[in-house]
Amino acid sequence: xxxxxxxxxxxxxxxxxxxxxxxxxxxxxxPESRARLIRGVSLASALLNLALVAGLIAAWPAHRPPAxxxxxxxxxxxxxxxxxxxxxxxxxxxxxxxxxxxxxxIIAVCGVLVSWRIETRAKEFFIFMQVLLAGVFGCFIxxxxxxxxxxxxxxxxxxxxxxxxxxSGRKEYCAMKLNLMLFAxxxxxLVGLLGxxxxxxxxxxxxxxxxxxRFPADFQxxxxxxxxxxxxxxxxxxxxxxxxxxxxxxxxxxxxMFLAGVHMKLGxxxxxxxxxxxxxxxxxxxxxxxxxxxxxxILYGAFVAVKQTDLKYINxxxxxxxxxxxxxxxxxxxxxxxxxxxxxxxxxGLLTALIFAVIGMLYGRTHxxxxxxxxxxxxxxxxxxxxxxxAALAGLGLxxxxxxxxxxxxxxxxxxxxxxxxxxxTVLAILSIVVTAVYLLRTINKxxxxxxxxxxxxxxxxDLAERAAILILLAGVILMGVWPRAITWLVDDxxxxxxxxxxx
Amino acid sequence: MAxxxxxxxxxxxxxxxxxxxxxxxWPKHTSLIRRGLAEGxxxxxxxxxxxxxxxxxxxxxGAYVLDRFAxxxxxxxxxxxxxxLLLADAHEPLRKQGGTEFxxxxLLATAGMMLLTSANDFIFxxxxxxxxxxxxxxxxxxxxxxxxxxxAGLKYLVLGALSAxxxxxxxxxxxxxxxxxxxxxIHHALHDDKTAQGIYLFGFAxxxxxLGFKLAMVPMQIWAPDVYQGAPxxxxxxxxxxxxxxxxxxxxxxxxxxxxxxAWEAQPVVLMALAALTLLYGALGGLAQTDVKRLLGYSSIAxxxxxxxxxxxxGDFGHAAVxxxxxxxxxxxxxxxxxxxxxANAHDTADRHxxxxxxxxxxxxxxxxxxAMLSLAGVPPLGGALGKFFVLVxxxxxxxxxxxxxxxxxxxxxxxxxxxxxxxxVLRGAWADPAPDAxxxxxxxxxxxxxxxxxxxGMLFLGIWPQxxxxxxTRCLH
Numbered sequence: 001x002x003x004x005x006x007x008x009x010x011x012x013x014x015x016x017x018x019x020x021x022x023x024x025x026x027x028x029x030x031p032e033s034r035a036r037l038i039r040g041v042s043l044a045s046a047l048l049n050l051a052l053v054a055g056l057i058a059a060w061p062a063h064r065p066p067a068x069x070x071x072x073x074x075x076x077x078x079x080x081x082x083x084x085x086x087x088x089x090x091x092x093x094x095x096x097x098x099x100x101x102x103x104x105x106i107i108a109v110c111g112v113l114v115s116w117r118i119e120t121r122a123k124e125f126f127i128f129m130q131v132l133l134a135g136v137f138g139c140f141i142x143x144x145x146x147x148x149x150x151x152x153x154x155x156x157x158x159x160x161x162x163x164x165x166x167x168s169g170r171k172e173y174c175a176m177k178l179n180l181m182l183f184a185x186x187x188x189x190l191v192g193l194l195g196x197x198x199x200x201x202x203x204x205x206x207x208x209x210x211x212x213x214r215f216p217a218d219f220q221x222x223x224x225x226x227x228x229x230x231x232x233x234x235x236x237x238x239x240x241x242x243x244x245x246x247x248x249x250x251x252x253x254x255x256x257m258f259l260a261g262v263h264m265k266l267g268x269x270x271x272x273x274x275x276x277x278x279x280x281x282x283x284x285x286x287x288x289x290x291x292x293x294x295x296x297x298i299l300y301g302a303f304v305a306v307k308q309t310d311l312k313y314i315n316x317x318x319x320x321x322x323x324x325x326x327x328x329x330x331x332x333x334x335x336x337x338x339x340x341x342x343x344x345x346x347x348x349g350l351l352t353a354l355i356f357a358v359i360g361m362l363y364g365r366t367h368x369x370x371x372x373x374x375x376x377x378x379x380x381x382x383x384x385x386x387x388x389x390x391a392a393l394a395g396l397g398l399x400x401x402x403x404x405x406x407x408x409x410x411x412x413x414x415x416x417x418x419x420x421x422x423x424x425x426t427v428l429a430i431l432s433i434v435v436t437a438v439y440l441l442r443t444i445n446k447x448x449x450x451x452x453x454x455x456x457x458x459x460x461x462x463d464l465a466e467r468a469a470i471l472i473l474l475a476g477v478i479l480m481g482v483w484p485r486a487i488t489w490l491v492d493d494x495x496x497x498x499x500x501x502x503x504x
Numbered sequence: 505m506a507x508x509x510x511x512x513x514x515x516x517x518x519x520x521x522x523x524x525x526x527x528x529x530w531p532k533h534t535s536l537i538r539r540g541l542a543e544g545x546x547x548x549x550x551x552x553x554x555x556x557x558x559x560x561x562x563x564x565x566g567a568y569v570l571d572r573f574a575x576x577x578x579x580x581x582x583x584x585x586x587x588x589l590l591l592a593d594a595h596e597p598l599r600k601q602g603g604t605e606f607x608x609x610x611l612l613a614t615a616g617m618m619l620l621t622s623a624n625d626f627i628f629x630x631x632x633x634x635x636x637x638x639x640x641x642x643x644x645x646x647x648x649x650x651x652x653x654x655x656a657g658l659k660y661l662v663l664g665a666l667s668a669x670x671x672x673x674x675x676x677x678x679x680x681x682x683x684x685x686x687x688x689x690i691h692h693a694l695h696d697d698k699t700a701q702g703i704y705l706f707g708f709a710x711x712x713x714x715l716g717f718k719l720a721m722v723p724m725q726i727w728a729p730d731v732y733q734g735a736p737x738x739x740x741x742x743x744x745x746x747x748x749x750x751x752x753x754x755x756x757x758x759x760x761x762x763x764x765x766x767a768w769e770a771q772p773v774v775l776m777a778l779a780a781l782t783l784l785y786g787a788l789g790g791l792a793q794t795d796v797k798r799l800l801g802y803s804s805i806a807x808x809x810x811x812x813x814x815x816x817x818x819g820d821f822g823h824a825a826v827x828x829x830x831x832x833x834x835x836x837x838x839x840x841x842x843x844x845x846x847x848a849n850a851h852d853t854a855d856r857h858x859x860x861x862x863x864x865x866x867x868x869x870x871x872x873x874x875x876a877m878l879s880l881a882g883v884p885p886l887g888g889a890l891g892k893f894f895v896l897v898x899x900x901x902x903x904x905x906x907x908x909x910x911x912x913x914x915x916x917x918x919x920x921x922x923x924x925x926x927x928x929x930v931l932r933g934a935w936a937d938p939a940p941d942a943x944x945x946x947x948x949x950x951x952x953x954x955x956x957x958x959x960x961x962g963m964l965f966l967g968i969w970p971q972x973x974x975x976x977x978t979r980c981l982h
Contacts, residue, residue, distance in 0.1 A: 082971040084821060084978075085897050124863070150884040157883050160928055165936045172932055176925065183924050187917040190893075194900045194913075 224282025297324025337413025674710025861939020
């Protein structure tokens with residue numbers, strides 16, 4: 001029986017979004033002139049949250065429910081919110097949500113660190129960032145689909161302001177495009193959720209209660225694409241990915257890191273957690289369509305990245321390609337594929353945050369992101385250069401770094417499927433690695449190597465805050481590469497119910 | 505006759521008359537009197553919360569009923585009036601004009617709206633409606649030096665007169681068909697005698713058209729953007745909040761009294777079509793607007809579409825959703841107009857430039873505008889998100905019996921996505937654009953501060969803890 005009061009465990013979970021919410025209040029009361037204090041409070045809050053998530057992960061083995069439990073969550077609690085329509089504040093965690101929360105907490109810390117130099121309107125910047133954090137953490141702990149949806153919506157608006165106010169380039173256009181497309185995606189999700197609510201006959205948004213229901217085939221036939229596409233927009237599914245290169249490229253560094261690293265993962269998380277978990281027949285029926293779409297994602301993103309000259313756009317299209325790999329892993333519909341997809345979410349989250357951070361640092365120093373105007377920076381900025389190189393190598397799947405582990409799982413899972421279409425798509429997707437190597441190596445070559453330029457003579461390498469951010473992210477990338485077990489022990493249990501559901 | 509049943513309306517009218525007299529006798533203290541009227545309205549509201557009302561009471565041969573539904577909305581409307589009176593006191597052009605007439609007229613309109621909530625007879629409804637409309641003719645053109653305000657007043661007058669004509673004409677048919685104008689009698693007549701239903705349908709459609717003017721419902725929506733833009737900002741605020749709420753309360757009353765033509769009850773095609781058209785008109789029309797007050801006119805049309813959708817979907821939950829929606833809408837829309845009351849330029853309009861750099865000039869106003877726009881757009885954790893959600897739930901519930909409602913739910917969602925565009929664009933001006941050089945910091949009068957705090961608290965409370973209001977709304981239905 002799930003407790004209906006706020007147990008200590010559930011309180012700790014709620015703190016993950018409560019802490020950012022509290023920080024908003026504290027920041028709102030601080031005077032704008034105290035920029036140092038504002039940054040300090042934000043960093044302290046992010047670090048506390050990271051400690052909290054780490055604590056939750058440490059406590060998880062002791063609290064994890066026995067295999068086959070009806071609700072496979074630790075620290076679960078269900079507080080009624082309102083009765084009609086029947087919605088409760090239902091929180092809990094399993095390994096999958098813990099992993100995502102860890103990712104969010106790491107990137108939050110690094111995001112604050114790389115924003116250390118923001119001076120103009122710092123107060124608003126950090127407040128909006130905390131709103132974004134609160135929404136994301138709220139999403140990962142919610143297992144009532146409506147509260148999940150609400151927290152997801154909460155993330156939209158700070159995104160608009162963060163890009164529209166603090167961004168660069170065509171920021172207003174890009175912010176609007178991102179918001180409208182994501183809002184339309186959530187509208188589709190809402191349609192699907194209402195469908196689940198009524199078609200189940202249970203009148204509930206409780207994920208695990210809904211999972212007990214066998215939805216009729218004709219319902220699954222339309223509800224699955226609504227949900228999968230709806231979340232897929234946020235996960236940058238082709239052809240609804242167009243908001244992401246624009247949005248991520250025009251956002252300020254920390255926000256690019258967080259949007260591409262964590263926020264986008266909400267889409268992938270929703271696809272898996274809601275669409276595939278609840279509607280397995282729909283998933284089987286539609287998967288060929290999404291298999292082809294995600295293969296296009298992977299190839300299209302990679303090829304477009306080759307043609308880009310702006311560093312941020314290169315990474316943004318690379319993100320489209322790599323996020324395609326997440327959905328591609330789902331399309332395998334087996335354990336390895338799903339595990340690969342989840343690992344890819346974590347790995348890509350760290351990597352893309354790292355690369356966006358590095359690009360932000362380069363831009364802060366050279367004031368250009370154009371490939372043609374950069375060169376020979378390895379000698380001037382060795383620390384940043386090494387970080388960039390490692391991130392790029394991980395991105396193209398070098399063994400020993402995080403990308404390889406994820407891609408290997410995805411491709412093994414995908415190739416295990418017998419139909420010809422799956423084999424063909426897998427081969428095509430594997431070939432994309434070559435294209436990835438082309439644009440990543442070319443970028444590294446262009447930016448870091450070659451003769452050092454005169455104008456770059458006085459540049460200083462990464463300062464303390466930037467080094468800390470880079471080292472935290474790199475540690476994650478390397479740890480996952482050499483010791484994948486550290487991640488997979490969290491994930492495997494959580495994926496088991498989903499795989500069983502898919503086999504039903 | 506038990507006149508204590510009418511005590512709230514009587515108190516408001518007395519307050520209005522006292523205000524007029526006091527303004528005539530002490531012309532030097534008009535500001536004090538105006539504020540006194542706002543406080544008076546609040547006192548009546550607070551007092552009404554403690555009064556014990558008879559459970560169900562009828563007056564004037566059943567033309568006036570007092571039930572929980574009526575009482576709750578009388579209180580809501582009084583609250584709206586009090587907020588608007590506070591705004592009116594802070595509104596620079598109105599202050600310059602002086603006098604207490606504006607405040608007194610607002611109270612008289614409020615009395616009319618409060619009577620409307622109790623109307624149980626078409627003649628009573630018509631008279632109360634005219635009391636509201638005629639006071640608004642004056643309120644809208646109150647700034648007689650501004651050509652825009654005069655234009656707004658004239659437009660409202662012409663279309664208001666036209667809609668009153670429609671309604672009176674329709675009432676003649678209703679009377680001819682049902683032999684009575686009392687809702688109870690009409691209900692019986694309709695179900696006993698099936699021969700007159702065709703005539704009744706025609707008459708009722710005309711009445712709905714007349715009422716549609718108050719709701720800003722297609723095809724009677726055309727005045728809204730013009731009048732919202734030209735009218736003095738507090739008057740527009742009251743038009744968007746009080747007047748619209750009163751209109752929908754009447755519509756709900758017609759539904760509760762079961763006087764809708766029987767053909768529409770089975771399949772409300774007309775209401776469905778009107779809801780869809782109103783929604784889309786409001787959403788699409790707002791796209792090209794640059795003046796914020798004008799934009800709010802379109803936003804008000806789009807919101808009317810959502811409310812109509814809730815009424816068309818019906819069912820206990822649909823009606824509760826409409827009640828919830830009306831209350832949360834009140835907070836959002838008054839908050840926006842409160843911001844505009846302070847920042848609007850000398851001509852009392854609010855083009856793009858008036859909001860530029862608001863975050864620098866007054867963080868409080870920028871924050872209030874942010875919350876209000878997000879609530880109107882339907883973003884959590886604000887009341888507007890749940891309002892839209894509840895209406896959608898009601899629509900999908902109905903769609904399970906009547907699949908045509910799925911299409912309406914789709915229209916509503918598309919409308920909401922389109923409308924997000926223009927709400928965000930307003931925010932861009934306030935938050936992203938730099939302040940023009942000449943723009944100084946804005947000092948917000950305390951009256952507006954109070955209004956803003958109340959509205960922000962209301963939006964957040966309703967978005968986070970909707971249960972009390974939803975429970976109250978459900979109780980209102982029985």
